[in-house]
Amino acid sequence: MQWNLQRILKATAFCLTAACLLLGSSYLVADEKGDKKGDDKKEAAKEEPKKEAPKKEEPKKEEPKKEETKPAPKKEEPKKEEPKKEEPKKPAVTVKTLVTNLESPSGIAIQDGTGHVFVASRYGVYRYDAKGKTVDLEIAGYPTDVYGKGPKYNIGPLGVAFMDKDHLVVGDGSRPDAEELVRIYKVGDKPLEKWVKEDTAVQTLGPIKAGDKSAKGEGNFYGVAVGDGAIYITCNGDDTKGWVAKSVIKDGKAGPLEPSIATKEATNVDAPVAITFSPDGKELVIGQMGEVNVAGDCLLTFYDPKTGKLTKSLKTGLNDIAGLAYSPKTKKLYATDFSWVDATKGGLFELKIDGDKVTAEKVISLDKPAAIAFDKEGNLYLTVFGTQGKDPEKSPGSLAVIKAGL
Amino acid sequence: MTTATSRISARTLSAGVVCALAISFSISLSQAEEPVIKVPLGLPPIQFPEDNPPTAEKIALGKQLYFDKRLSRDNTISCASCHAPEKGYSNADQFATGFKGQKGGRNSPTVINAAYNKFHFWDGRAGSLEEQALGPIANPIEMNLTHKEAVERINAIPGYKKQFQKIFGSDATEENIAKAIATYERTILCGDAPYDRFKAGDKKALSESAQRGMQLFFGKAACSSCHSGPTFTDHAFHNIGVGMDAKEPDAGRKAISNLGGDHGSFKTPALRDIARSAPYMHDGSMKTLKEVVDHYNKGGIPNEFLDEEIFKLNLTPQEVDDLVTFMKEGLSSSNYPEHKEPELP
Structure with missing residues (x-):
């Protein structure tokens, strides 16, 4: 009799517990709903960033263009422009070819x-006047170096940037590692009667020879950026370091070129190449190219120019x-992807940053x-290596522009 | 009992039960947070494929398959035959011997830290461990068992069939055999080496010679040009000249990428516990780490496609010795996972 009672009591307790649980849990659910309501409110508060209506650009009709002046060096003669038959991804963007017949066209800098x-480009530094549509060779006489093992590219000067409106900084690629130079030239407002030799620089920085800081010396100065009182050069010699070199500017003169930021040690990815300053001038923004024979390994990195410390490293x-x-x-950020393993994947990209993504x-x-540069009006100039056609006398590279709107 | 008292005791009861539930829930939560595969010091978290998360049962199944010789035509060869735990998860010969004594053309890569590799095989043709796992099984000179037959054999063994049903909700298939093996392979991790402890602050963790070797590794000897990152590989392909003086050099990565410059380029191997997996290089041509360092010291073997990162290092004999010491001593993990063959169904 007793154990029956116990059983009944147990059963009752069980049922009561179950009932309380049920009741209690229904309150929990209600609370969750209440929380969810709170979340919904937060969602509503977030504003959708306004999407700009894509500007409609009519692809330009074919127009016979002026013959460009012929510079002295043999093969490379910028020819009259042919309108590029580009299939734009979005109807709004058209690439207009300005100068053709360039070989390995690289850095771009726009004079104030x-x-x-x-x-x-391979044979030297050209000056293009968008108003007059003329192109003139400004600096030439470079030796030539080769980049790559297959495909191979003949390269000369690589990165360019203005130190001030009269002085152009040129990062070279025409010499072997450990002999490579950064040179600063005085440039005027008008094209020269005749180009000047590359050794007529007002200042020569480097070379960074083999030694403690660099196992075999530095070379291939792809990128040049000027800001925060210094010139920054991306170097591609010692892959254990991935140096960005720095030259401090004092009283209008550039100081010695010193290895400064070891980007490989900071990020574990090779090859700092693209370099620019953030719009507020406070951050050094560097594209880490990674290995050319590996896809998808590029990083977008940010450094504090004052300390050289990495502040952000983002996979792209x-x-x-x-x-x-x-x-x-x-203020949008754009990048070019050379896409060595598959050129069809290459192009101009907008990099949208959201936190760490x-x-x-x-x-x-x-x-x-290769390079991109905006002018003050927002027109985007680009250099494109292109693909060698059947005629060895015609170089496939070009300078092009995307009209303001990006 | 009065109604008031019954309400009180019911509340207490339900409160107690809720508490008990909460406690057990949080225990199970924390158990779920405990990683299935523990990663040693110096290694980053493992990126598991979304469609193949690790579980203890899957790892156990994968381990059985890895050691099971029945996955070869004549029941003599398993993954472990050429990727043996006691031989650095490689095979101590220049080339491993497969079905009916046939020899392969490339040295067996190690499975150590393969969990982190972006590419597998010397030419990088597989993009995941899952992709790699089935290759040797069907390869006529390795295990020589077609995938169809492998699946039939596994499903004919009740002990396996049961495990597959439990874990994957189906019989064994090519796909889930690969998933199980890959998941097991992700447990073969080497870290917590003297190098890691030195970096973490224990300045006595490396001998003087190993410390000098470490400076060279990241400096004058330029090893970290390619052997960089937590597993000491950049996951890229380089021509360092090995085999390029043969009559018909192995084209390596070029066969996969079709890039001319990839001729004779091979995947940068990872280096942890490298002392265990001799001989070295894709052709197994170097028996000792000293031979390896000598190769780099002299600037590799010149050929049209030699990487520009390869150049004469001018290391002194002492420096060569220090570098070898760093690799042997500094990169050997304290808890080398020398797995043994489990009981097979």
Whole structure:
């Protein structure tokens, strides 16, 4: 009899517990709903960033263009422009070819005042005048070095940037590692009657020889950025370090070139190439290219120029970032992907940063693009290596522009 | 009992039960947070494929398959035959011997830290461990068992069939055999080496010679140009000249990428516990680490496609010795996972 009672009591307790639980849990659910309501409110508060209506650009009709002046060096003669038959990804963006017949066109720098576009390529540095549509060789007589083992590219000067409106900094690629130089030239407002030799620089910095800081010396100065009172050069010699070299500017003169930021040690990825300053001038922004024969390994990195410390290292999923630039109008960040393993994947990308995440959104496909630079109006100039055609006398590289809107 | 008292005791009861539930829930939560695979000092978290998360049962199944010789035609060869735990998860010969005494053309890569490799095989043709696992099984000169037959054999063994049903909700398939083996392989981790402890602050963890060797590794000897990161590989492909003086050199990565410059380029191997997995290089041509350092010291073997990172190092004999000491002593983990063959179904 007793154990029956116990059983009944147990059963009752059990049922009561179950009932209380049920009741209690229903309150919990209600609370969750209440929390969810709170979340919904938060969602509503977040504003959708306004999407800009894509500007409609009519692809330009074919127009016979002026013959460009012929510079002295043999093969490379910028020819009259042919309108590029580009298939734009979005209807709004059209790439207009300005100068063709360039070999390995690399860095771009735009002169204050004149707005002339300076482009480095295998045979030298050219000055392009968008108004007059003329192109003139400014600095030449470089030796030639080779980049790559297959495909191979003949390269000369690589990175360019203005120290001030009269002085152009040129990072060289025409010499072997440990002999490579950074040179500063005085440039005027008008094209020269005749180009000047590359050793007529007002200042020569480097070379960074083999030694304690660099196992075999530095070379291939792809990127040049000027800001925070110094010149920064991305170097590609010692892969254990991945040096960005620095030259402090004092009273208008550039100091000695010293290895400064070891980007490989900071990020574990090779090859700092693209370099620019953030719009507020406070951050050094560097594209780490990674290995050319590995896809998707590029990093977008940020450094404090005052301390040289890495502040952010973000994966981009791109193959080979060659150029970086911020739009002066929209402050958006753009990158070119040379895409060594598969040129069809290459092009111009917008890098959208959200916290630690970067989304690379393709703006337009390009056949091996190198550098990019915005002018004050927001027009984007680009250099593109292109693909060698059947005629060995015609170099496949070009300088092009995307009209303001990015 | 009055109604008031019954309410009180019911509340207390339900409160107690809720507490008990909460405690057991949090215990199970914390158990779920405990990683299935513990990663030793110096190694980053493992990125598991979304469709193949690790569980203890899957690891156990994968381990059985890894050691099971029945996955070869004549029941003599398992993964462990050429990737043996006691031989650095490689095979101490220049080339491993497969089905009916046939020899392969490339040295057996180690499975140590393969969990972190972006590519597998010397030419990087597989992008995941899952992709790699089935290759040797069907390869006529290795295990020589077609995937179809492998699946049939496994499903004919009740002990296996049961495990597959429990873990994957189906019989064994090519896909889930690969998933199980890959998950087991992700447990073969080497870290917590004197190098890691030195970096973490224990300045006595490395001998003087190993410390000098470490400076060279990251400096004058330029090893970290390619052997960089937590597992000491950049996951890229380089031509360091090995085998390029043969009559018909192995084209390596070029066969996969079709990039001319990849001719004779091979995947940068990872280096932890490297002392265990001799001989070295894709052709197994170097028996000792000293031979390896000598190769780099002289600037590799010149050929049209030699990487520009390869150049004469001018290391002194003492420096060569220090570098070898760093690799042997500094990169050997304190808890080397020398797994033994488990009981097979």
